[in-house]
Amino acid sequence: MTGPRWNLARLSVLPICLAAFLAPLSPNMVYQGGLWLAAAALVTSGRIPRTGPADYLAILICCWASATLMWTRDIESSQIAIRAWWTVALLLIAARHVLSSRRRLLLVAGAYLAGAGWTTVQLIRASRLDATALRISLDGVGVNYTAYCLATAALVAVLLLVARVGNRPVRTALWLLLPLFGYGTMLTGTRASQIALAAVAAYLVIDRLAGRTWAFAAAGSALLLVLVPFGHLTRYQPQWLENVFNRPLDDLSGRLAVWPIAEASFWDSPLVGIGVGAFPSTNPYYGVGAHTLLLTLGNDLGLIGIALFVALIGFLLRDAAPRLGRRHGMLVGALIVGWTPIWLSGHWEISPVAWLMLALWSRLPVALPDTAAEPPPVVSTDRPRRPLVGLVR
DSSP states (O other), X not given: OOOOOOOGGGGTTHHHHHHXXXXXXXXXXXXXXXXXXXXXXXXXXXXXXXXXXXXXXXXXXXXXXXXXXXXXXXXXXXXXXXXXXXXXXHHHHHHHHHOOSHHHHHHHHHHHHHHHHHHHHHHHHHHHHOTTOSSOOOTTSOHHHHHHHHHHHHHHHHHHHHTTOSOHHHHHHHHHHHHHXXXXXXXXXXXXXXXXXHHHHHHHHHHHHHOOOHHHHHHHHHHHHHHHHHTTGGGSOOGGGTTGGGOOOSSTTTHHHHHHHHHHHHHHSTTTOSXXXXXXXXXXXXXXXXXXXXXXXXXXXXXXXXXXXXHHHHHHHHHTOTTTOHHHHHHHHHHHHHHHHHHHHSOOTTOHHHHXXXXXXXXXXXXXXXXXXXXXXXXXXXXXXXXXXXXXX
């Protein structure tokens, strides 16, 4: 009599859990080891990935990013950025592949919340040591990145609450995590994340009252992402943001000055861009990135890259099936609303957190399997006792 065989496929979700845990704490570790984690998840699954349009687009956009080496203005920066693109794309494909059940999806979501929760604890400790600091961050991690991760963690907590995970103590813990992540974003002093949390809270209320507002959220997000950086916002000063978090800055921390430079650089090579990751080294005044999604993608990859990225996001959200049920649509809309301020003012295009969470959201039909389907039409099996004369001519 033989014992049970060891099934490595059961462990294939663990590399993705590790990536999700590390992503908010140390993105550099994920960039360095993400390719190996993705490969481990794919190999231990024991089966060939069932790829869809989103997976092909992720590979295609990485190939296009690699092609920019032929005309980039900064080869070294482009090489670093290309590795990051391939890392997050393969993590996306591997995560979508192994998230084949509700339990696996909850494991990855829980791992991410654990990493974000530990990040918040570290921020609270640091704030007690330096009570005069306006912005608190982890060593070696950008303060804005940390804030974006905590705002995203709040979205994941909302997903688990909507999915009715666990018993009452578990759901109570999830409710308690929401103000904890909100407090963490307050410590970072990043205004985009606080705006994101407030916008998501307002959206959830509106969606509960109106229903099926995710399409309006997508349209509004697209409009803002185009009009704000390309609409010469520098002509006025956002006075209402001046003193938020006691930061008297009237130019969005330099973004209103960087956007015209990034726009001019984009129009120098609008179709193919100037090379992935090349803009910061060519920015003559600040040496920083464009800090808005479309201008970043436009400079890195051109209009071709923008089209590929938009198609990728579209197919990932389509896989989340917002039309399948109200909860699906609400969660898709919440993600769009929450990430719009981040896309609008930060760098989130090759964040490992963003791509792992996009993989998570694309598997919403797995997380919400109990959506009531429409009943099939009732077909009468009764046959007339007499032929219906006159109906056939």
